[in-house]
Each structure stands twice: as structure tokens, then as C-alpha cells.
Amino acid sequence: MLKLIRPTQWSKNLLVFAGPIFGAQLSDPAVLKLAFLAFFAMCLLSSATYVVNDILDVEADRNHPEKKLRPLASGLVSVQTAWLVAGGLLGGSIGLALQLNKSSWILLACYAILQVLYNVSLKQIAIADVFTIALGFILRAVLGAAAVSVPISGWLLFCTGALALMLGFAKRRHEFMLPGEASRSSLADYSLPALDALVIMTATGAAICYGIYAVDSSTATKHPAIIITSLFVFYGIARYVQLTFSKGEGGEPADLLFKDIHILGSVALFLVTAVLAMLDLITIPLLAK
Numbered sequence: 001m002l003k004l005i006r007p008t009q010w011s012k013n014l015l016v017f018a019g020p021i022f023g024a025q026l027s028d029p030a031v032l033k034l035a036f037l038a039f040f041a042m043c044l045l046s047s048a049t050y051v052v053n054d055i056l057d058v059e060a061d062r063n064h065p066e067k068k069l070r071p072l073a074s075g076l077v078s079v080q081t082a083w084l085v086a087g088g089l090l091g092g093s094i095g096l097a098l099q100l101n102k103s104s105w106i107l108l109a110c111y112a113i114l115q116v117l118y119n120v121s122l123k124q125i126a127i128a129d130v131f132t133i134a135l136g137f138i139l140r141a142v143l144g145a146a147a148v149s150v151p152i153s154g155w156l157l158f159c160t161g162a163l164a165l166m167l168g169f170a171k172r173r174h175e176f177m178l179p180g181e182a183s184r185s186s187l188a189d190y191s192l193p194a195l196d197a198l199v200i201m202t203a204t205g206a207a208i209c210y211g212i213y214a215v216d217s218s219t220a221t222k223h224p225a226i227i228i229t230s231l232f233v234f235y236g237i238a239r240y241v242q243l244t245f246s247k248g249e250g251g252e253p254a255d256l257l258f259k260d261i262h263i264l265g266s267v268a269l270f271l272v273t274a275v276l277a278m279l280d281l282i283t284i285p286l287l288a289k
Contacts, residue, residue: 019145170250
């Protein structure tokens with residue numbers, strides 16, 4: 001049953017904490033509580049959409065070299081049971097969302113509507129499919145900021161979107177190269193050179209956007225040491241691109257996060273450094289506030 005709701009994918013929802021971290025709000029217990037409520041509400045909602053997606057794609061997944069092992073496609077879980085699980089997850093998400101503010105409800109509803117549109121039609125349209133996924137990542141980041149009522153930098157959102165596009169196009173590249181891939185019609189409108197270019201373009205965009213954020217945002221002005229975090233962001237991006245092109249990775253970004261020690265270490269060091277910088281526990285004397 002755990003494979004049906006994909007808890008490993010919850011790592012994507014850590015973006016909810018971007019607003020509270022970079023807004024220097026995590027030291028407040030009340031804010032921390034709201035951030036975790038938003039995080040778990042998004043976890044349950046995203047898992048509900050994964051289950052519905054598997055229900056809608058069950059026949060196609062049975063012909064996929066990797067997805068045929070999923071609980072529904074393999075027959076380990078019935079469609080009826082899956083609908084019950086999806087309903088329970090959605091109900092739990094709504095219950096948590098009711099403890100948040102109105103803006104958070106709207107953002108969670110927008111995410112749910114976006115996933116419906118994706119599953120019904122957008123996932124069949126090249127480029128639009130990956131942009132829809134990226135918008136879901138941006139909504140996660142905005143949700144975290146809205147839940148604790150802090151502003152979030154446009155550059156940080158640009159970086160989030162570009163990173164999501166990089167992951168999405170790397171995943172399409174992985175799927176494109178799989179022998180016998182036939183479950184995603186949008187792949188017919190891609191080509192390997194185009195996907196290679198899109199991965200490189202979005203990876204570069206993500207690095208540039210975060211670099212600007214770490215130097216020129218209001219957060220960077222108040223906490224100059226935040227620039228140190230750019231080292232781990234750039235390293236993580238470079239490592240992901242290397243694995244995509246040299247090892248053919250990129251099929252499941254969340255799995256790669258836990259499998260590759262370099263990326264996992266980059267994320268861990270980024271989070272630790274970001275918190276320390278926001279608390280002014282590390283400083284760079286040559287960079288004035």
C-alpha cells in the first residue's frame with residue numbers, strides 16, 4: 001500500500017518550507033506548526049493525485065517496462081481499493097487544510113485542479129506536460145509562504161520553476177530512451193537532441209536564478225551569508241546533469257535524491273547552511289548587509 005501512495009515522493013513537498021526558512025520564521029513554534037500542517041496537507045493531497053493518476057493509467061502502465069510493477073498495474077491493489085485510498089487521502093488533506101488560512105486553501109485547491117487538468121489532457125501535450133509539473137512545484141513553495149504569511153522572492157520562485165523543469169525534462173529524456181516505451185503519447189513530439197537542450201537550458205536557468213537570489217534579494221541583503229548556499233545548489237545541479245547524461249538517470253528524481261550520496265549531501269548541507277545563515281550564526285565579513 002505504501003508503494004501506491006508513494007511516500008518517497010513527499011520529498012518534493014519540502015519546498016513548502018522554503019518560505020518559512022528564507023523568511024527567518026522557523027524559530028517561532030506557531031509558524032513551525034503551520035509550516036508542518038501545510039507540508040502534510042500537501043503530502044496527502046499529492047499522494048491522492050498519484051493514486052488517481054495510477055487508476056487512470058492502469059492499462060497503459062501494464063505495457064510499460066517499469067510502471068507495470070506498480071501496485072495497480074501488477075494487480076496487487078484493486079481499482080476499488082485505490083479509489084477508497086484516494087478519497088481517504090483527500091479527506092485527510094482537507095482536514096489539515098482547514099487549520100490553515102484562506103490563501104492556503106486556495107493554493108491547495110489550485111494544485112488539485114492543476115493535477116486534474118494534467119491527468120485529463122495536459123500530460124499528453126509535449127512541453128505543456130513538463131510546465132504543468134513545474135507549476136505544481138511553484139505552488140508548493142508559495143503554499144509554504146502563504147501558510148505562515150511571509151513574502152517569497154520572485155527569484156526563488158523562478159529558481160524553483162527552473163529546477164522543476166530540469167527534473168521534468170530529464171525524466172522525459174529517461175522515458176524517451178526506454179526500450180518499448182509507449183505509455184506517454186507526448187513523447188512522440190520530443191526528440192533526444194531537443195530534450196538534451198531543454199535539460200541544459202533549464203539547469204543553467206535554475207543556477208542563474210538562484211545565484212541572483214543569493215546575491216540580490218531582500219533576504220540576501222539582510223543575511224549575506226546566504227550566498228554560501230549557492231555552492232550546494234550549483235553542485236547538486238551539476239551532479240544531476242552529470243547523472244542524466246552519463247548514467248541515464250532521471251527517471252524518478254525523488255528516488256535519485258535518496259540513492260545518490262552527492263545529491264543527498266548537497267541538499268542536507270544546503271538546508272543546514274541556509275538555517276545558520278538566516279539565524280546569522282555564520283557571517284561573511286566582506287559582505288555588508
